[in-house]
Amino acid sequence: MNYPRDTLECGHSLAELSAYLDTGQIADPAHLDSCPECQAGLASLRKLSALGSELLSSDVADAGSGSDDWMQSILDNLRLELRPGRSIPLQSVHPDDTLWETEGSISALIRSVVDAHPGTAAGKCRLHGDVTTPGTLITVEVEIAVVYGHSMEERADQLREELARTLATHTELAIEAINITVTDVLEEQP
Amino acid sequence: MTEPLEAAEPSASTPPTGVAEELLDVVQSVPGVSAVYPAQPLWQSIAGAALSAVTGEPLPLIGLTDTAGTLAVKARIGVSTPRPAPAVAREVADAIRRHLLPRAAAVEVSVVKVGS
Ligand SMILES: [Zn+2]
Numbered sequence: 001m002n003y004p005r006d007t008l009e010c011g012h013s014l015a016e017l018s019a020y021l022d023t024g025q026i027a028d029p030a031h032l033d034s035c036p037e038c039q040a041g042l043a044s045l046r047k048l049s050a051l052g053s054e055l056l057s058s059d060v061a062d063a064g065s066g067s068d069d070w071m072q073s074i075l076d077n078l079r080l081e082l083r084p085g086r087s088i089p090l091q092s093v094h095p096d097d098t099l100w101e102t103e104g105s106i107s108a109l110i111r112s113v114v115d116a117h118p119g120t121a122a123g124k125c126r127l128h129g130d131v132t133t134p135g136t137l138i139t140v141e142v143e144i145a146v147v148y149g150h151s152m153e154e155r156a157d158q159l160r161e162e163l164a165r166t167l168a169t170h171t172e173l174a175i176e177a178i179n180i181t182v183t184d185v186l187e188e189q190p
Numbered sequence: 191m192t193e194p195l196e197a198a199e200p201s202a203s204t205p206p207t208g209v210a211e212e213l214l215d216v217v218q219s220v221p222g223v224s225a226v227y228p229a230q231p232l233w234q235s236i237a238g239a240a241l242s243a244v245t246g247e248p249l250p251l252i253g254l255t256d257t258a259g260t261l262a263v264k265a266r267i268g269v270s271t272p273r274p275a276p277a278v279a280r281e282v283a284d285a286i287r288r289h290l291l292p293r294a295a296a297v298e299v300s301v302v303k304v305g306s
Contacts, residue, residue, distance in 0.1 A: 036225075084302065090301075096297065
């Protein structure tokens, strides 16, 4: 399969993670316990694999080959987003304490909320704006691929509300807008 | 999750390893903490990576540095809870600080994973 060439910061690649899902084999299994980015990558690949099955493709590898641009695009975004990214400051009680959330943890959280919906897969999940300065207005950009037949408008509205709730709970970001774009409508094979 | 093994030779700048293990217990017992990740990711620590490759020992989960009597503590956590992740991070910092009293500490907590 035509995975993006680049590896994650930990040195692992999406291809290795995908092979691990298929075979249970990876050079250093202990790494998976100690790497939040690989864990987020595995979760997204599992969802893609499930969606591939729903589309009657045998697995991610087949579905991602050649003509399936949507899956390639999701993998490209994963490669960009599966990294710690910027450090988002959190309020601390004690002046000598420094608390952060990684940007990667929040984009993975957004992906997990999207991916929890049947027939839906998260593509791009980005935070626009200076997340490193508290109070800055942030716009969330989310791209999704949905299987045909799942109502698009309803889906986007529901998702927007759910993401707003989740981000209000788990971040201190000042979210100005959550823009959801359906980039791909996927046809089930006859 | 794997427990860190005792470091073989604590140097002058390294606090007793027992403290790191105590703090690991303290962090893990804060409700909502689902995982504790190595304080210094393997790939950011060439020396640590080389040592770890040789000994097969995992890197320490809680980072400790003693600077002029102030203990700098570093923890990277995963949070899985309906409770807000920022609140869990604050509780972790507070729990570490209390545990070390009366010793002065500067605590850094990074949430690197939210959700299951
Ligand atoms: Zn990794």
